[in-house]
Amino acid sequence: MGPQPGQKTVLITGCTPGGIGHALCLEFHAKGVHVIATARNPAVLSEMADLGMTTLALDVTNSESIKTCHDQVSQLTGGKLDILVNNAGRTHTHPATDIDLDDVRETFETNVFGVMAMCASFSDLLISAKGLIINIASLAAITPYAFGSVYCASKGAVTSYSRTLRLELKPFGVRVMVAMTGTVRSQIASKTHRTLPENSIYQRVKEIFEKRLTFSQNNATVKTEDYAKKLVAKALQGESPLILRAWFGRPDWLWAGGWAGKVWLATWFGEWILDFALYRLIGLNKLEMVLREEERQKKLK
Template sequence: MSERYALVTGCGPGGIGEALVLEFQRRGLTVIATLLPNEAREELELNDIICLDLDVTSEESVQMLRKTVDKLTGGRLDVLVNNAGICYTMTAIDTDVKKVQAMFDVNVFGPMRMVHEFHPLLIKARGTIVNIGSVGGLVPYTYGSSYNASKAALHHWGDTTRVELAPLEVKVLTIISGNIGTNILKHDAHRNLPPNSYYSPLASEFQEHVRRKPKTTHRSTYAKNVVSQCLGTNPPAWFWFGETTTLVRLVDVIGFRKLWDYILWPVFNLGKLRRDTRARMAEKT
């Protein structure tokens, strides 16, 4: 029973999950990485990491995974990391709700499905659930209303789950991630504003935003710090780590709610949009 097991969802190449499983293995755990069927896994398998298929949006897929893991581990799981996630970048008023529903199915309902199925294994091991959150769940980051909402939902669900599972001796840790060096942004790099959007005056700025390459924390550095918290006997409710988290945490603690409005206004050139909108409205009158 001294062998410890960690399961991490969303371990495709170049992401946080891949870095986390390599770090868990380095710490001596037996690691189970989950990937979509079409995702490459050769590097993980070369490192003797168990790779299994999983679609967190499918209850059948999650149930099949639980049965497999139950046999592999003898019915126990020490760490479950809900990492699988996707992003969707768009203005709130131009949002395609079907795309947002698909994102919530991964970012929010995916962790819910995992915990629903795996809680007996976690209870047996007195294990830890780790939810990979984001500063986006706290900052009203322009063009990120839907993604931010998914992370805010994950944060609060995790907080409540932490309270509920404490009597069952299962710990719940939420990671408030800053900008981490992964490839998640490339999936939205093709996105453009829809024709005739009210935000058309910022079309070029929007394209620059979705193609941006922000300053980031290396994912291996992130993984080392996160795994240390995951394996602690008394992890915090939230663990903040990564580029921008110091500023966000400071503003969240001591700032007033609309301070972000003043910070983000010049960053996203929103004054240009106001001027253009006023000019167009004046022409109509």
Template sequence: MQRTSGSARDQPNSSATRPRCSSSQRIKQPNPQYTTMPKTILITGTNPGGIGNSLAREFHAKGLRVFATARNTDSITDLAEIGIETLSLEVTDPESIKALKEEVASRTSGSLDYLVNNAGRNYTVPATDIDFEQVQLTYEVNVFGVMRMCQAFTPLLIEAKGTIVQIGSLAGVMPYVFGSVYNSTKAALHSYSNTLRVELEPFDVKVVTVVTGGVKSRIARNDWQLPRDSIYLPIEAEYLRRTKHSQEVGMPNEKYAKSVVSQVLGGRHKRQFWEGSFSHIVWFLTTFMPARIFDYIFWRNFGMWKLREAHTKKVA
């Protein structure tokens, strides 16, 4: 009897006749982990020893493409040595900001994921002793410079649906004595940022303010002195102690940077968060206690009561 042709044994074995590829010949699909471009971040004020330098290092360690800025890039070669791109910026100069924007846009195809406005300037002098040239310069760096940076880089941030991170301060929410000028610049920054957040929300750009407590940095490096005719000379020792106070009790800037970077990249889109020494205590006091609590704290801690006694004796 003739065997039928339908037997499986007589059919061509497709697996046997199909050419086999070795593992080295197979076409590998690209791994998204390695094809995705890293997010980009621009940070102002990144000189060694400061908050910005530690932020640049920490964002770089997390895999971001970091653009770090300083007036003179020779001062931030430590960042260039680890692969961070360093660029020149003077935040008080509109032309410098314009040139920086064009350079960053050319390197990123016109987008920016994060802008960190960290550059800042301290000015610790009693309100009645201020030098208005110093006041103007402090506002140029702490307020107008931030405004210029946000205005210039908004198109790049919109393109990336990015985030602006403003480095604020506890000084913006409490009457830190002998810091009226600096305090007012940070209060202005907080208010400006709150409004900017609402105005940029339709474009999917987020604005986050970091209310910064005590952090060891370079911001208190200036040796301010009282004028010889200052009405605060009776408590000059307390004044000098105040000029260094934030550094004496400050959190290491590396620890601060790790926490800030973790929160910025963590996906929880907070409008504001508090970091640094005493930040959570101050948050509690500003939230649940009357404002006069700070009057008492600073009156006691920085010798205002001694000044009252000295003044009373003088007029008696």
């Protein structure tokens, strides 16, 4: 079933049940928007299809998959797309000194290049609708999220890319919103298979690394549906003058999720405050104590 005449449309990437994309689908649907839900395996979206949403296969790391999805959406909507939500993402928790570059490339393929490819491919449909792009970024883009240097770098790339994209698409009437997402209940951190190499310099505090694997799910974590309600409400608001957008219209930057407000406030005081807080919150100060004790023991021998 396609959209009704005059009905707004939204395409969301990464809609597997249990994650942010799935919650966004349900919330946009509840607000009367025709949802085009996508996943690598569309069979997992059967519940959403039963609700009347369109479900399509999409792998944001595969150019042919993106092209096929674009053509299907264009045919479905008559060549327009009101909202594109780039939500598909991949977590990456490893110390910077322990990274495997092939693994890093996979993360950037999904988190960065996939976003770029989707925006480029669907730009014609968005221009036709004078639509909205929502790129799901993270507080990790501006915080020293220890053991997450790769993930931080990928989300930092998305924020910088989005800021320039916003200016480039402004003449065509297309808006770009960046969701600076804090801790939200999701499946992104549910896979705790990452381990420290045996020769890692962080083996001394292995328990800190293991705790960090699920940090986002255990620290001021916001319910997925609450995050979705806030994002969708802002996405569907009318336009306001630039200076008023953050409060009354569709904002350029949406701060939502656990810690979002605190991190936003901290940015006004300089990066030192986030460095100080994250260093202790993650537990790296304990590593300092371990290293000092090791030095002390060496001197005693």
